[in-house]
Structures are given as C-alpha cells and as structure tokens.
Amino acid sequence: MKAFFEAFIPPPTRIDARQRAITMGGAFVGILLTAVVCGLIEGHFDLKWWLMAPLGASAAQVFAVPGSPMSQPWPIVGGHLLSALAGLACVHLIGVNSLSAGLAVGLAVMLMLSLRALHPSGGGTALFIVISHTSDWHFILFPVIANAVLLVVLAIAWHRLTGQGYPQRQTINGPHQLALHRFNPSDLEAALLTYNQALDISREDVEKLIELTEMQAYQRLAGEITCGAIMSRKLRTIMPRTRLGEAEVIMLRHDIKALPVLDDDRRPIGLLRLDDTSTSDRTLTADKIMRQSFARVKATDPATECLHILARGDRRHVLVVDADSRLEGLISKSDLMRALFHAG
Known part of the structure; x- marks a missing residue:
C-alpha cells in the first residue's frame, strides 16, 4: 500500500533557482509580447478575441522543456493549426455539443500524430474553438497561427539570449567512438x-x-589502472625521412595501424596512420603528411585520461612519453577496451 501511494509523490527536481527564473521570465515575456503584438495587429486590446488560452500551456512547455520534441517550432505551430482545423470542422459538421467537443480533441490528436506535430496544448485549441462557439475559418490565421508563430519567434530569441539552445534538431549524432559502445x-x-x-x-x-x-x-572500470599498465611497449617507429611506401609495408607486415615518427632523440614529432599512406604518393616522406597534432600522456597518468581522448573525434592512438618527452609506449583504442573488458 505504501508503494502505491509513493507513486503519486513527484521526484525531487534538480532545476536551480537561476533556471527557474529564466523559465518564468521566458513565459512572462513570451505571452506579454505576443499579446501586445497581436493587439496592435487587431487594433484593440480585448484579450478574448486575439489571444488563445491554450497558448499559456505552449509557453509553459517551450520555456520549461525546450529540448522536448513537442516543444519544437513545427509541433507548436503545426499542432495548433491542425487542432484548429479539427475544431472548426466539428463545429460546422456537428455543432456545439459534447460529441463535437470530444471528436474535435480526438481528431486533433490523430492529425498531430499523423503529421509529426504532437503538441499537448493543441488539444486545448480544438476544445477552445468548440466551447467558444467559434465558426469563422479566419480564426486559423488569426489568432491561431499568429499566436503560435510569435511565441516561437520569441522563444528562439529568449533562449538565445539566456544561452540555451533552441530550436533543437531532432536528429542523432554519429556513434560513440569507443569500441565498447553497444549501439549505433x-x-x-x-x-x-x-x-x-x-x-x-x-x-x-x-x-x-x-x-x-x-x-x-x-571510468569506474578503469579504477586505478594507469596508462603505463595498458600501453604497448614493443613499438615500430620511423624517422621523418622514411618514405610512405616503406612505412606502409611496415604497418601491413606487423598488422598495425599507426607509426610514431621520432626525431634523433626518440621524441615523437608526429604520427603516421595507415589510412594516411593509402591516399598519398608513396615516394613522399613521412614528415610531409604525418599528423603533427597528436595526444600524449605519461605512464603514471590514470587510464581515464585516455577515455576522454579516444571517446570522440578522430583520435585512435595516444602516445605515452616520459618526463623528457621521449616515447615510452602507445595506447590504441583496442588496448584501452581490452583493459576495461578484463577490469569488468
């Protein structure tokens, strides 16, 4: 019984005072300026005729949860538009009654789902049209679309002003670069x-x-593992004047994907990867196309340092150097993943 009632208790929120103030300010400014602009367009300030009540719910959503798919521009504008069409159609076909009210909301939800424009307060727009006895088709343009578009424009401006991203693209980035990432x-x-x-x-x-x-x-699995504990110590290296054809043969023969390029003091000055050699003239020397920007760590550094380096971007190898910047070893993604696998 206790568990049943605990389900009705809301979880604690992590929204701090600053974010709450930003949300409240956005809702205030959004509704106020929408009302003022629409009032100027209409030529009078009778709120009943040019500001939809469901817009308040839209404001709460777009300023409180701007990352939600239902808070993006198309669901807000399209959701209200489709819901207004549903409400007006029911008023004209059925009249103003309970059946019309229920059908208007149901039809609005179906249209919004079908056109990927689901917006909760759209149902309120459909119901608002029925209970207000609205039958003028021009209501779709004003105030419905006018209200929704103005609110979206103001939301974009407010979120940009307060350093928050809006609108947010509803797409997926490329997959995580670590080999143990189990989904794409x-x-x-x-x-x-x-x-x-x-x-x-x-x-x-x-x-x-x-x-x-x-x-x-x-990071938990890495625990106290150091870079020195997982690095490869038996390395194949080349000099800056090594030709690409020779470097490629070394990598293919020993089944490795990269070669550190060292100076005369065994200090790394670059990294040559196998995919670099396959697109270049084999007679060129390594110093012509080697990657001069590469990651390096110390053997005593925790292995978690490599996590952040290899998790994103095009990094596939990390060089391990000593206190004098001389090469000690190399850590590849496979080295790191193998260590994490055995640690787990």
Whole structure:
C-alpha cells in the first residue's frame, strides 16, 4: 500500500533557482509580447478575441522543456493549426455539443500524430474553438497561427539570449567512438519505434544520456589502472625521412595501424596512420603528411585520461612519453577496451 501511494509523490527536481527564473521570465515575456503584438495587429486590446488560452500551456512547455520534441517550432505551430482545423470542422459538421467537443480533441490528436506535430496544448485549441462557439475559418490565421508563430519567434530569441539552445534538431549524432559502445543511431531509432511512445525527450538527449552512463561505467572500470599498465611497449617507429611506401609495408607486415615518427632523440614529432599512406604518393616522406597534432600522456597518468581522448573525434592512438618527452609506449583504442573488458 505504501508503494502505491509513493507513486503519486513527484521526484525531487534538480532545476536551480537561476533556471527557474529564466523559465518564468521566458513565459512572462513570451505571452506579454505576443499579446501586445497581436493587439496592435487587431487594433484593440480585448484579450478574448486575439489571444488563445491554450497558448499559456505552449509557453509553459517551450520555456520549461525546450529540448522536448513537442516543444519544437513545427509541433507548436503545426499542432495548433491542425487542432484548429479539427475544431472548426466539428463545429460546422456537428455543432456545439459534447460529441463535437470530444471528436474535435480526438481528431486533433490523430492529425498531430499523423503529421509529426504532437503538441499537448493543441488539444486545448480544438476544445477552445468548440466551447467558444467559434465558426469563422479566419480564426486559423488569426489568432491561431499568429499566436503560435510569435511565441516561437520569441522563444528562439529568449533562449538565445539566456544561452540555451533552441530550436533543437531532432536528429542523432554519429556513434560513440569507443569500441565498447553497444549501439549505433539505427539501433536507437529502432528501439524508440518499438517502444511506440511519444517520449517527451529528444533522441539526441536519449543518446547523450546513454553515452554519459557508459562513460561513467568506463571510468569506474578503469579504477586505478594507469596508462603505463595498458600501453604497448614493443613499438615500430620511423624517422621523418622514411618514405610512405616503406612505412606502409611496415604497418601491413606487423598488422598495425599507426607509426610514431621520432626525431634523433626518440621524441615523437608526429604520427603516421595507415589510412594516411593509402591516399598519398608513396615516394613522399613521412614528415610531409604525418599528423603533427597528436595526444600524449605519461605512464603514471590514470587510464581515464585516455577515455576522454579516444571517446570522440578522430583520435585512435595516444602516445605515452616520459618526463623528457621521449616515447615510452602507445595506447590504441583496442588496448584501452581490452583493459576495461578484463577490469569488468
């Protein structure tokens, strides 16, 4: 019984006072300026005729949860537009009664879902049209579309002003670069479709949450492991004047993907990768195309240092150097993943 009632208790919120103030200010400014601009367009300030009540719900959503798929520009504008069409159609075909009210909301939800424009307060627009006895088709243009477009424009300006990203693209970034990352964008897309729910969170946010969770797990598994404990010590290296054809033969013969380029004091000055040699003239020397920007760590550094280097971007190798910057070893993604696998 206790567990049943605990389900009704809301979880604690992590929204700080500053974010609450930003949200409140956005809702205030959004509704105020929408009302003022629409009033100037209409030529009078009778709120009843040019400001929709459901717009208040839209303001709460777009300023409080701007990352939600339902808070993006198309769901707001399209949701209200489609809902207004549904409400007006029911008023003209059925009249103003309980059947019309229920059918208007149901039809609005169906249209919004069909056109990927689900916006909760759209149902309120459909109901508002029925209970206000609205039958003028011009109501769709003004105030419905005018209200929705103005609110979206103001939301974009407010979020940019307060340093928050809006609108947010509802797409998925490329897959996490660590080899143990167990899903790719198509997997996540399929999972969301299988779940068959209108989640109030963007797919980008879902992916980011999973990545952060896995990164936290990797850091836990790494524990006290040092870079020196997982680095490869038996290395093949080349000099700056080594020709690419020769470097490629070395990598293919020893099944390695990269060669550190060292100076006369065994200090790394570059990194030559196998994919670099395959697109270049084999007679060139390594110093002509080697990567002069490369990651380096100390043997005593925790292995978690490599996590952040290899997790994103095009980094595939980390060089391990001593106190005099001389090469001691190399850590590849496979070295890191092998260590984490055995640590788990």
